[in-house]
Amino acid sequence: MTVLVPTLVSSVLLLFGTGLHPLPWLTWLAPLPVLRLAPRVGARVACCAAGLAWLLGQSRMWPYFLGALDMPLPAAVAVILGQALVFALLTCAYRRLLVNGRPLAAAAAVPAGWVALEYVVSLALPHGAWLSLAYTQADVLPVLQTASLTGPWGITFLVMGLPAALAAATTPQVQGRDRGGRGRIGGGRVLVVAAVVMALSLGYGTWRLSQPHPVATARVALLDTDRPDDTADLATTAGRRLLDRYVMRIRALPRSTSTVVLPEKTFAADERTLPVLTGPLRRLAVEHRQDIVVGLVLDRAGTSSNAALGFRAQGGEPVLYLKHHLIPGAEEELRPGGGLTFVSPGHGLIICKDLDFPALVRDYRGHGAAVLLAPAWDFTEDGRLHSRMAVARGVENGLAVARTARAGRLTVSDPYGRVLAEQVTGHDDFTTVTAALPAPAGATVYDRFGDWFAWLCMLLLAAVTIGRRRFPRAGGQVTRNDDPRANEAVVTGETRYSLSPRRGGGGRRWASGMRARGQNP
Incomplete structure (x- = not known):
């Protein structure tokens, strides 16, 4: 029972504190029971308990990986087992450092190691920062502001670091007494460091949210109908009828609307049928003085791409953006794109999964973007999580994000992560969201210096795990x-x-x- 109870408690906390619909406060507690257990049992038992807790805690992700994402079984096994293995190894490293009298190093090794894992995975796999624990705190705005300094990595460090510090500080092995029998040695120092880090983070987040931020008068409208629930080919009557419905809906919007965003892959067109789409939308953009963005599957010279077309209010040829990061398996027949596209000054185009990659969004910010307009298409059950990933990208770089997702959510967020307007899609009729576009925010530390904190965590992990063992003086x-x-x-x-x-x-x-x-x- 000494081993099973902490293992099961951690697994339950992980079950509800991570995943598609996490409860943010449970995420902070999830590692605590198994970390408290680790120094009280042998290394092998501690390793197995941590690995099992992670596996059980991620059990609800199997249907999502294998069903909604249609991920191959070996890939799903590699993702979940790989995370469980790393958590087990970090727990063993934590235990070893703790029993060797290094509680502060033990408390730092767990969050630094997890940040290193997330960062390496974001570079090595075709999913970007999709698996980060940072998104569990996307609705906790004071914590989310840390992303403007460190990217998602700083939030992950806090979420894993606080339970590690509490576990190390309350372990009997670090509660010895000095020669006079006075006081605790080690645990108090860990608690002080953890308290200072948390106070600085929450203080900065509260201060950033309190800063005055003017709202621009321009308004954005997000439109979606999930029927039909597939891409409408403009060569068919159904495709042209859907285009007519969207045109009528845009005409009904208030004239104060300056930007309209339609979902990803709304239409399918080739060089022959593309004028069917561009003609009406170009005229509508000029007539209503609105920038209009629409997602489509575009076939040119036998090569298909996931594209976004931007029609400018002042007229002219539409601008084209091709999705950079395609979904493995589901979009293998499509060609990835490259480069940045602006439909108007400060208004960049991006598509769905591209928002999972912090570097691409940071590149947009470096080229003057103040707002990202994002056609998207989710898998219904992950609509909330994917929308909050886009919100986090905005906080990292001081950007507003307007994201229109089929089978997901229509979301407009400001540079501080505040959701200004949101609606769940998936209805037969149109779902519409309108909001005032926020004014640009100042440049962030993360925008200027990139993934500096992730590299710092890797250096910290190396220092605490391979550093010279401290011998008695x-x-x-x-x-x-x-x-x-x-x-x-x-x-x-x-x-x-x-x-x-x-x-x-x-x-x-x-x-x-x-x-x-x-x-x-």
């Missing part, structure tokens, strides 16, 4: 034992003596050390 001897009873130690000044009943003589070493000080054991 007064020539004392430190004994270690993987038996949990061997870890109950007395910290006396410069020397840490084991009370282990194993390895023949732990008690004798303790007694001899006390006699050397002229004390009666």
